[in-house]
Amino acid sequence: MTRRRFSAVAWDIDGTLVDSEPLHHRALVAASLEFGTDLRDLPDMAFRGIHMGNVWLMLRDRLPPTLPETDWITAINRHYVAERHSLAAISGAVDVVRDLHLLGVPQVCVSNSCRAIVDANLDALGINPWIAFSISLDDVSEGKPSPVPYRMAVERLDLAPEAVVAVEDSSTGVRSAQAAGLYAVLLVTDENADQTESDRYSLAPIIDNLFRLKELFGTEHAFSFQA
Numbered sequence: 001m002t003r004r005r006f007s008a009v010a011w012d013i014d015g016t017l018v019d020s021e022p023l024h025h026r027a028l029v030a031a032s033l034e035f036g037t038d039l040r041d042l043p044d045m046a047f048r049g050i051h052m053g054n055v056w057l058m059l060r061d062r063l064p065p066t067l068p069e070t071d072w073i074t075a076i077n078r079h080y081v082a083e084r085h086s087l088a089a090i091s092g093a094v095d096v097v098r099d100l101h102l103l104g105v106p107q108v109c110v111s112n113s114c115r116a117i118v119d120a121n122l123d124a125l126g127i128n129p130w131i132a133f134s135i136s137l138d139d140v141s142e143g144k145p146s147p148v149p150y151r152m153a154v155e156r157l158d159l160a161p162e163a164v165v166a167v168e169d170s171s172t173g174v175r176s177a178q179a180a181g182l183y184a185v186l187l188v189t190d191e192n193a194d195q196t197e198s199d200r201y202s203l204a205p206i207i208d209n210l211f212r213l214k215e216l217f218g219t220e221h222a223f224s225f226q227a
Helices: 021-034 052-062 069-082 093-102 115-125 148-157 171-179 197-203 210-216
Strands: 003-006 008-011 107-110 164-168 183-186 223-226
Touching (some): 008 148, 107 148, 164 171, 171 183
Parallel strands (some): 164 183
């Protein structure tokens, strides 16, 4: 067993800090209905962890051929932001972020959502004072699973990638963090619990519970655990 040490946390947001998938789905359906397309047959979690550019590619055959992608995404974002106060935090997530802040641990958010959605989520959660900065899809050339978002995060933190632990709820996000050199922790949820044991082991060999992160930090802005 080797002991790993970390100095900062990079949080995914959707599905990790906030239960946003229901609102994402409602906004997607409502916006598409504006353009004459009924997507109510889609499952609620159809696009978990997938950025909107790829969602567009997956759905464009069902949308009007003359509909610009930007108009569709703008409409989705408008519905989402307007209803942001209906969002619910993942149970205990706000307490964890606050407690890590009180311990002096740098925290950032790395999301596959656009800036408007990231800001809406952080506003709904009320955690802006405890987050050093956030990376949105608008800030990068490629979204997750590309390593670009997490590379940008560690560069701005001025830390080595291996000093930062990323907390994710999807394999898309985990692949992004691992490719950037971070240690990726999979937050096990009802939605991703069907992953294979080998995936579960490689993504999160020790931590499978968000709340245990508080226990891993010491008083010198670093934490360690056996892995």
